[in-house]
Amino acid sequence: MGGGGVLRVANLTQECSMVRLEDARPLIAAAEKKAQELGQPMNIAVADEGGNLVAHVRMDGAWLGSIDISIKKAFTSRAFDITTQELAKNAQPGGQFYGIHASNDGRVMIFAGGIPLKKNGKVVGAVGVSEGSGDQNHADATAGASAF
Amino acid sequence: MGGGGVLRVANLTQECSMVRLEDARPLIAAAEKKAQELGQPMNIAVADEGGNLVAHVRMDGAWLGSIDISIKKAFTSRAFDITTQELAKNAQPGGQFYGIHASNDGRVMIFAGGIPLKKNGKVVGAVGVSEGSGDQNHADATAGASAF
Amino acid sequence: MGGGGVLRVANLTQECSMVRLEDARPLIAAAEKKAQELGQPMNIAVADEGGNLVAHVRMDGAWLGSIDISIKKAFTSRAFDITTQELAKNAQPGGQFYGIHASNDGRVMIFAGGIPLKKNGKVVGAVGVSEGSGDQNHADATAGASAF
Amino acid sequence: MGGGGVLRVANLTQECSMVRLEDARPLIAAAEKKAQELGQPMNIAVADEGGNLVAHVRMDGAWLGSIDISIKKAFTSRAFDITTQELAKNAQPGGQFYGIHASNDGRVMIFAGGIPLKKNGKVVGAVGVSEGSGDQNHADATAGASAF
Numbered sequence: 001m002g003g004g005g006v007l008r009v010a011n012l013t014q015e016c017s018m019v020r021l022e023d024a025r026p027l028i029a030a031a032e033k034k035a036q037e038l039g040q041p042m043n044i045a046v047a048d049e050g051g052n053l054v055a056h057v058r059m060d061g062a063w064l065g066s067i068d069i070s071i072k073k074a075f076t077s078r079a080f081d082i083t084t085q086e087l088a089k090n091a092q093p094g095g096q097f098y099g100i101h102a103s104n105d106g107r108v109m110i111f112a113g114g115i116p117l118k119k120n121g122k123v124v125g126a127v128g129v130s131e132g133s134g135d136q137n138h139a140d141a142t143a144g145a146s147a148f
Numbered sequence: 149m150g151g152g153g154v155l156r157v158a159n160l161t162q163e164c165s166m167v168r169l170e171d172a173r174p175l176i177a178a179a180e181k182k183a184q185e186l187g188q189p190m191n192i193a194v195a196d197e198g199g200n201l202v203a204h205v206r207m208d209g210a211w212l213g214s215i216d217i218s219i220k221k222a223f224t225s226r227a228f229d230i231t232t233q234e235l236a237k238n239a240q241p242g243g244q245f246y247g248i249h250a251s252n253d254g255r256v257m258i259f260a261g262g263i264p265l266k267k268n269g270k271v272v273g274a275v276g277v278s279e280g281s282g283d284q285n286h287a288d289a290t291a292g293a294s295a296f
Numbered sequence: 297m298g299g300g301g302v303l304r305v306a307n308l309t310q311e312c313s314m315v316r317l318e319d320a321r322p323l324i325a326a327a328e329k330k331a332q333e334l335g336q337p338m339n340i341a342v343a344d345e346g347g348n349l350v351a352h353v354r355m356d357g358a359w360l361g362s363i364d365i366s367i368k369k370a371f372t373s374r375a376f377d378i379t380t381q382e383l384a385k386n387a388q389p390g391g392q393f394y395g396i397h398a399s400n401d402g403r404v405m406i407f408a409g410g411i412p413l414k415k416n417g418k419v420v421g422a423v424g425v426s427e428g429s430g431d432q433n434h435a436d437a438t439a440g441a442s443a444f
Numbered sequence: 445m446g447g448g449g450v451l452r453v454a455n456l457t458q459e460c461s462m463v464r465l466e467d468a469r470p471l472i473a474a475a476e477k478k479a480q481e482l483g484q485p486m487n488i489a490v491a492d493e494g495g496n497l498v499a500h501v502r503m504d505g506a507w508l509g510s511i512d513i514s515i516k517k518a519f520t521s522r523a524f525d526i527t528t529q530e531l532a533k534n535a536q537p538g539g540q541f542y543g544i545h546a547s548n549d550g551r552v553m554i555f556a557g558g559i560p561l562k563k564n565g566k567v568v569g570a571v572g573v574s575e576g577s578g579d580q581n582h583a584d585a586t587a588g589a590s591a592f
Contacts, residue, residue, distance in 0.1 A: 020208050050494015051360050053215045056204040060168050067201045079361025093389045096430035099406035102397040104364045105549070212495050213523025216548045241537045249546040258543035282540035316504045349511045352500040356464045363497045 018124035019048040019117060023148060024055040027117075031129060031144030035059060040132040042140055043070035046117075048125045051078045066130035072107050073114030073128030073141075079104065081123040084114035085138050113137030115145045166272030167196040167265060171296060172203040175265075179277060179292030183207060188280040190288055191218035194265075196273045199226040214278035220255050221262030221276030221289075227252065229271040232262035233286050261285030263293045314420030315344040315413060319444060320351040323413075327425060327440030331355060336428040338436055339366035342413075344421045347374045362426035368403050369410030369424030369437075375400065377419040380410035381434050409433030411441045462568030463492040463561060467592060468499040471561075475573060475588030479503060484576040486584055487514035490561075492569045495522045510574035516551050517558030517572030517585075523548065525567040528558035529582050557581030559589045 024046040035042040041059035043066040048054050053074070058067055073084050080087060090097040091110040101110045112134035117125040127148075129141040172194040183190040189207035191214040196202050201222070206215055221232050228235060238245040239258040249256045260282035265273040275296075277289040320342040331338040337355035339362040344350050349370070354363055369380050376383060386393040387406040397404050408430035413421040423444075425437040468490040479486040485503035487510040492498050497518070502511055517528050524531060534541040535554040545554045556578035561569040571592075573585040 021205055022208075024205075048494070050212070050492070050496055052206075052212050052494055053204065054206050056201065057169055057172075058200075058202050060170075064198065064200045076361065080359050097407055098384070099387065099397045100365070102402050103368060103405060104361055105402060108361065211524050213520065213548055213552065217544070220547060236542070239543065249543045254546050254549060257547060259541055317501055318504075320501075346508065348502075348508045349500060350502050352497065353465055353468075354496075354498050356466075360494070360496050 018119060019046060019054055021054060027127060027144045027147045028055060028057055030147035031127065031140050032057070032059060034140045034143035035129075035131075038132070038136050038140065040136055040140075042129050042131040042137075043067050044140070044144060045070040045074040045128045046125065046144075047071075047074035047078050047128070049078070049123075051075045051126075054125070062131050069109055069130035070113070070128045073109045073130060073137075074126045075104075075107050075128070076109045077114035077116045077126035077128065078123060079108070081116055083112070083116065083138070083141075084109055084128075085112035085134065087114075088112060088134075111137075113141050115141040117145055117148045166267055167194060167202055167296075169202060175275060175292045175295045176203060176205055178295035179275065179288050180205070180207060182288045182291035183277075183279075186280065186284055186288065188284055188288075190277050190279040190285075191215050192288075192292060193218040193222040193276045194273065194292075195219075195222035195226050195276070197226070197271075199223045199274075202273070210279050217257055217278040218261070218276045221257045221278060221285075222274045223252075223255050223276070224257045225262035225264045225274035225276065226271060227256070229264055231260070231264065231286070231289075232257055232276075233260035233282065235262075236260065259285075261289050263289040265293055265296045314415055315342060315350055315444075317350060323423060323440045323443045324351060324353055326443035327423065327436050328353070328355060330436045330439035331425075331427070334428065334432050334436065336432055336436075338425050338427040338433075339363050340436075340440060341366040341370040341424045342421065342440075343367075343370035343374050343424070345374070345419075347371045347422075350421070358427050365405055365426040366409070366424045369405045369426060369433075370422045371400075371403050371424070372405045373410035373412045373422035373424065374419060375404070377412055379408070379412065379434070379437075380405055380424075381408035381430065383410075384408065407433075409437050411437040413441055413444045462563055463490060463498055463592075465498060471571060471588045471591045472499060472501055474591035475571065475584050476501070476503060478584045478587035479573075479575075482576070482580050482584065484580055484584075486573050486575040486581075487511050488584075488588060489514040489518040489572045490569065490588075491515075491518035491522050491572070493522070493567075495519045495570075498569070506575050513553055513574035514557070514572045517553045517574060517581075518570045519548075519551050519572070520553045521558035521560045521570035521572065522567060523552070525560055527556070527560065527582070527585075528553055528572075529556035529578065531558075532556065555581075557585050559585040561589055561592045 031044045041062040045056040113129045116123040127144045179192045189210040193204040264271040275292045337358040341352040409425045412419040423440045485506040489500040560567040571588045
């Protein structure tokens with residue numbers, strides 16, 4: 001993988017698209033597997049460095065209303081480089097970020113299920129999971145993120 | 149359709165959950181394959197009978213702006229049981245459906261790339277593809293729909 | 297302020313276009329400098345008398361989700377002639393302005409980081425800063441406003 | 445710039461954040477200079493690889509309504525890797541992309557002023573300019589993009 005200038009540019013390009021579709025697939029598969037273990041069908045979404053959707057699946061029987069939520073949880077976790085579970089703590093009435101859910105044209109979700117994806121310590125995307133309890137969502141998103 | 153009560157219920161269930169995640173996967177795979185043949189990375193989305201998203205992928209290098217468009221083309225094709233290419237013809241200025249793109253809170257796309265999915269002659273979902281020319285989109289969506 | 301007609305018009309013009317781009321630049325520079333001292337990259341936005349954006353910068357590494365928030369904090373501070381930190385106190389459940397975040401098509405931010413800009417005691421614009429803790433935001437916005 | 449693993453990672457990180465604030469500043473300065481030559485104050489916006497705003501300025505006297513337009517032109521050019529002038533041709537009634545302006549929640553602008561920013565042939569961001577005629581917008585955005 002070493003080598004001269006041209007090769008390095010090629011490598012750079014590849015490494016710059018941080019969350020590629022081939023990265024998202026195993027991540028989603030891991031989250032699906034965890035969801036099956038939990039006996040809870042889920043919506044699972046993956047966003048890239050720009051907060052834009054890379055892939056989404058709705059498992060059979062998962063809530064329709066959670067399609068949007070899973071995609072927005074992924075956006076939120078990348079947009080603020082934080083789990084939505086952690087953000088939730090600061091977004092309650094009286095908290096320092098209370099009202100943040102009204103920003104970004106309604107794309108900010110403030111309950112558990114969104115987890116940032118990191119490479120070399122830098123956030124390069126996020127996974128968002130929606131369905132069931134907050135703890136289930138977080139566990140499922142964690143399973144996905146671990147596969148990244 | 150023969151059979152005892154239990155079997156009939158099973159059949160019913162199968163026919164009612166018309167576009168399951170396991171139906172969407174090979175459809176998306178076929179559209180991805182066609183997109184590779186066309187040398188044009190695509191966004192591909194599948195909607196179910198309710199017009200709601202089942203799954204989405206953005207191939208590496210596909211347009212960011214087409215994430216939304218692919219999902220909305222799938223919605224549109226199911227919402228009006230028509231290809232968006234066909235709808236486009238009627239949605240031009242002077243056409244009988246001109247202005248339809250302003251309905252449904254901006255979810256109606258009026259250019260090629262959305263195709264209904266049918267079972268036994270009934271529309272049960274749709275595929276939406278976005279990227280490249282209208283003809284490419286339509287060809288790619290057709291490839292996906294054929295795999296259904 | 298003395299002088300003949302032409303000079304008076306010039307003065308008037310200067311005082312009326314209260315937050316010009318040349319006013320916004322040193323303000324943003326000061327906020328950037330403070331952000332560097334705090335070790336916290338920020339989004340910084342400046343609004344004029346009409347609440348409309350004059351300039352915005354996102355420092356490298358600052359949250360994507362804070363682009364929108366910084367711009368809306370600036371709008372909010374000018375729209376209600378108040379710091380968003382102060383507004384926050386009145387916008388909590390039970391407070392006299394609870395629900396205000398739902399007004400103005402989602403442009404009202406109710407957490408710290410927005411500060412009005414004054415000339416001769418009159419609010420003529422605002423600065424909005426977003427990133428890090430509410431205290432950091434407020435300190436940074438104050439640094440910016442002080443440079444005005 | 446050669447060297448071992450650690451150095452390469454550092455380089456990678458730097459090169460991956462494709463449009464940094466320090467890239468946007470000279471670009472905006474060039475567009476401002478061009479606008480002054482044209483005698484036409486402008487709104488100028490720069491977006492990064494994810495289509496997200498990096499920086500914006502409104503020159504004194506520029507239209508208020510163009511704040512939003514400049515930001516959305518930058519988004520559009522990145523979202524579809526195309527100038528908005530070119531996109532406009534395909535987005536007219538009867539064109540293959542007619543109706544695209546209704547997608548992406550109203551963020552797609554289909555008139556001249558948005559230009560993609562490229563590095564090594566790959567689109568990594570965009571500039572959006574709004575004010576005056578389409579030709580002026582395009583000329584001004586080109587001046588900015590050339591400084592990139």
